[in-house]
Amino acid sequence: MDRLVAFLLLVAIWPAILLVALAVRLDSPGPIFFRQPRFGAGRSVIMVTKFRTMRQDGTDIGGRRQATRDDDRITKVGKFLRRTCLDELPQIWDVLVGRMSLVGPRPHPLSLEVDGHPIEELVPNYHQRHTVRPGITGLAQINGNRGPVVSVAMGRERVRYDVEYIRDHSLWLDIRILFRTLVVPFQKDGSY
Known part of the structure; x- marks a missing residue:
């Protein structure tokens, strides 16, 4: 199901993907895509x-x-892409090739730290979130816990949502999360 939906999405939005790629290319030197190893x-x-x-x-x-917030590494186009979640569009390809799902815990970078400590040292059940394929969106994101993990409390809450998603997983839950994700870019939250 993930791969079929990803294929249909790519067919439907390829012009938008090309426009965003062009904007990234014109905004600053460097590659269009950023690839990062994650769990x-x-x-x-x-x-x-x-x-x-x-x-x-x-x-x-x-x-x-x-x-x-106000990170000097972020480009002008990058600020817009991050705020609107358009920077995530290439992950539809990651779904198509089987690395990710449409819905699941968001994949974190391998060396994620909170307050100078690896997150797995601060959140005891952190790796429970890695029992399923990661997703482009998830229960934590639609409940306002998206963007950087800036505190231990935020990390614990995100893992709580991820474990709840894994425990209660169903096609209906995935559909609800996908539809609610459509309004996420318009919510005020901690992402930047």
């Missing part, structure tokens, strides 16, 4: 693809330095 199902390492939103010299492949 997949079973704690495997997968490559996640996004439109590049930061200056090439400011990217952190390991993900130790998360984006902050």
Whole structure:
């Protein structure tokens, strides 16, 4: 189902993808896409693809330095893409090739830190979220917990949502999450 929907989405939105790619190319030097190793199902390492939103010299492949409000590494086009979630569009390809699902826990960078400590040291059940394929969107995101993990409390809440999603998983829940995701870019939250 994921792959069929991803294929149909790519067919439907390819002109938008081309426009965003052109905007990224014209905005700053560097590649159009940003590929980053992240945790997949079973704690495997997968490559996640996004439109590049930061200056090439400011990217952190390991993900130790998360984006902050008014981060000088983020390009002008990048600010718009991040706020509207358009930077995530290339992940539809990741779904098509089987690295990700449409819905599931968002994949985190391998070296994610909160307050200078690896997140798995701060959130005891952190790796439970890696028992399923990660998703482009998930229960945490539609409930306002998206963007950088800026506190231990936020990390715990995100993992709580991820574990709840895994426990209660159903096709109906996925459909509800997908429809509610359509309004996420218009919500005021902690993403930047």
